[in-house]
Amino acid sequence: xxxxxxxxxxxxxxxxxxxxxxxxxxxxxxxxxxxxxxxxxxxxxxxxxxxxxxxxxxxxxxxxxxxxxxxxxxxxxxxxxxxxxxxxxxxxxxxxxxxxxxxxxxxxxxxxxxxxxxxxxxxxxxxxxxxxxxxxxxxxxxxxxxxxxxxxxxxxxxxxxxxxxxxxxxxxxxxxxxxxxxxxxxxxxxxxxxxxxxxxxxxxxxxxxxxxxxxxxxxxxxxxxxxxxxxxxxxxxxxxxxxxxxxxxxxxxxxxxxxx
Ligand code: PGA
Numbered sequence: 001x002x003x004x005x006x007x008x009x010x011x012x013x014x015x016x017x018x019x020x021x022x023x024x025x026x027x028x029x030x031x032x033x034x035x036x037x038x039x040x041x042x043x044x045x046x047x048x049x050x051x052x053x054x055x056x057x058x059x060x061x062x063x064x065x066x067x068x069x070x071x072x073x074x075x076x077x078x079x080x081x082x083x084x085x086x087x088x089x090x091x092x093x094x095x096x097x098x099x100x101x102x103x104x105x106x107x108x109x110x111x112x113x114x115x116x117x118x119x120x121x122x123x124x125x126x127x128x129x130x131x132x133x134x135x136x137x138x139x140x141x142x143x144x145x146x147x148x149x150x151x152x153x154x155x156x157x158x159x160x161x162x163x164x165x166x167x168x169x170x171x172x173x174x175x176x177x178x179x180x181x182x183x184x185x186x187x188x189x190x191x192x193x194x195x196x197x198x199x200x201x202x203x204x205x206x207x208x209x210x211x212x213x214x215x216x217x218x219x220x221x222x223x224x225x226x227x228x229x230x231x232x233x234x235x236x237x238x239x240x241x242x243x244x245x246x247x248x249x250x251x252x253x254x255x256x257x258x259x260x
Contacts, residue, residue, distance in 0.1 A: 001255070001258065001259060002206070002207075002208050002230045003036070003037070003038055003208075003230075003255075004037045004038065004224060004230055004231045004251040004254065004255055005037070005038040005039075005040070005164060005208050005210060005230060005231035006037055006038070006039050006040075006210075006231050006232050006234065006244075006247055006248050006251050007039070007040040007041070007042060007061075007063060007091070007093075007125060007164075007166075007210065007231070007232070007233050007234065007238075008027070008040070008041045008042060008234050008235075008238025008239075008244050009042045009065060009093060009096070009212075009233055009234065009235050009238060010023075010041065010042060010043045010044060010065075010238060010239060011044075011065070011098070011235060012044060013044075013239055014239065017046075017047055017050050020043050020044070020047040020050065020051060021047075021050055021051060021054055023041075023043075023239065023241065024041060024043070024051045024054045024055060025054055026241035027039075027041055027060065027241055027244060027245070028054060028055055028058045028060060030241060030244075030245040030248075031058060031059070031060055031245070031248060032058075033058075033059065034059070034248070034252065035059045036252055036255050036256075037231075037248055037251040037252050037255060038059075038061070038231070039059065039060045039061065039248055040060060040061030040062065040063045040090070040091050041055075041060060041061075041062065041063065041238070042062075042063035042064060042065050042091065042093055043062075044065065045064055045065070045066075045079055045084075045087075048062060048064060048084070048087040048088060048089060049087040049088060051088075052087060052088025052089075053088075055088075061090040061091050061123070062088050062089050062090055062091065063089060063090065063091030063092055063093060063123075063125065064079070064084045064087075064089050064091070064092045064093070064122075065092075065093045065096065066079075066092070066093065066094070066096070066099060066113075067079055067080065067081050067084055067092050067094070067113055067116065067117060067120075067122075068080055068081075068113070068116070069109070069112035069113045069115070069116045070116070071116070071119075080116075080120075081116050081117050081119065081120025081122055082120055084120070084122060085120055085121065085122065089122060090122065090123060091122060091123045091124070091125060091164075092113075092117050092122045092123075092124055092125070093124075093125045093127065093166075093233075094110050094113050094114055094117065094124050094125065094126050094127065094151075095107075095110035095113075095126055095127045095128070095147075095151055096127045096168075097127060097129055097168055097170045097173060098173075100127075101131070101170065106150075107146070107147055107149075107150030107151045108150060110126065110150075110151045111150060111151050111152070111153050111154070114126060114151065114152070114155070114163070115154065115155075118155075118159055118162070118163075123162065123163075123164060124163050124164065125164045125165075125166050125210070125233065126151055126152070126163060126164070126165050126166065127165075127166045127168050127212070127233070128144055128147040128148060128151065128165065128166070128167060128168070128191075129143075129144070129147075129166075129167055129168040129169045129170050129173075129212075129213070130143040130144065130169055130170065130171075131143075131170045131171060132170065132171035135169065135171060140169075140187060141187075141190055144167070144187060144190065144191060144194070145190075145194055148165075148191065148194050148195070148198070149198075152198070155199075157199040157200055157202075157203040158203075160195070160198075160199045160203050160207060161199075161203050161206040161207060163207065164207075164208045164209075164210060164231075165191065165207060165208070165209045165210065166209070166210040166211070166212045166233040167184070167187055167188055167191060167209060167210070167211055167212070168211070168212035168213050168233060169183075169184075169187075169213050171213075172212075172213025172214050173212065173213050173214070173235065174214070174235055174236060175213075175214060176214050177213070177214060178213055178214040178215065178216075178219055178223075179211070179213060181222045181223050181225070181226050181229075184211050184223055184226060184229060185226035185227065185228055185229060188209050188211065188226065188228035188229050189227075189228045191209055191228070192204050192205075192207070192209065192228050195207055208230040208231060209228060209229065209230050209231075210229075210230060210231040210232055210233045211223050211229045211231075211232055211233070212232060212233035212234065212235070214235075214236070215232040215233075215234050215237060215247060216237050216243060216246075216247070217237065217242075217243050217246025217247050217249075217250065218246075220232060220246070220247040220250035220251065221250040221253060221254060224250055224251050224254045225254050225259055226259070227259055231251065232247055232251075234247055
């Protein structure tokens with residue numbers, strides 16, 4: 001079984017460094033030294049260097065929510081992979097749907113960032129997923145296949161094995177609607193078949209594919225118990241320590257029991 005990986009995407013929250021540090025401290029003390037589930041938090045960029053020392057001595061990874069594809073230069077308002085590493089980051093979320101749909105980020109742009117993240121030794125969490133209209137038009141597999149094809153272009157199997165994917169149906173993000181475990185598992189299995197066709201069975205078996213979209217403490221266990229769901233990318237519930245820790249605990253209990 002792939003080690004489950006639970007990551008919190010804080011998005012543009014909370015409103016102060018003090019509150020961000022308090023949230024990181026609460027997650028750190030709740031997680032303790034539990035290392036049977038991988039955990040990361042992804043605060044806004046401006047808090048990263050404040051939170052890095054808070055997480056010292058803990059197994060919790062620190063992730064950014066975006067980065068630029070270029071290493072340096074005249075890119076006003078942007079942040080490079082090397083800057084994220086310097087701030088203590090181990091991970092970076094790429095191609096989140098709020099960037100794809102809100103900021104016009106294309107698969108090709110995500111691909112450029114992905115190569116830059118790997119070059120900077122960051123673990124990328126690449127998000128993919130269909131909109132409600134695409135699902136209702138029966139286009140989920142087409143959309144996911146296209147996103148995988150273009151977002152992951154040019155990776156070697158070895159590089160792919162170190163990339164985390166997050167399947168996040170756009171209609172389930174921040175809406176309280178969750179894909180059922182059956183719906184999510186079906187897409188995760190499809191993703192793994194696509195990875196096998198592109199990178200080989202052995203690599204596909206190693207890739208961690210998180211589910212994201214209204215994951216909460218009370219629905220995490222049944223999602224994480226699905227054979228091809230290897231963790232969760234958590235938005236809203238990652239802002240409340242008890243809820244986020246509840247999701248991690250669900251992961252620990254699935255890990256202890258084994259899947260299926
Ligand atoms: P949500 O967000 O858990 O609030 O639905 C998930 C995400 O956007 O990664």
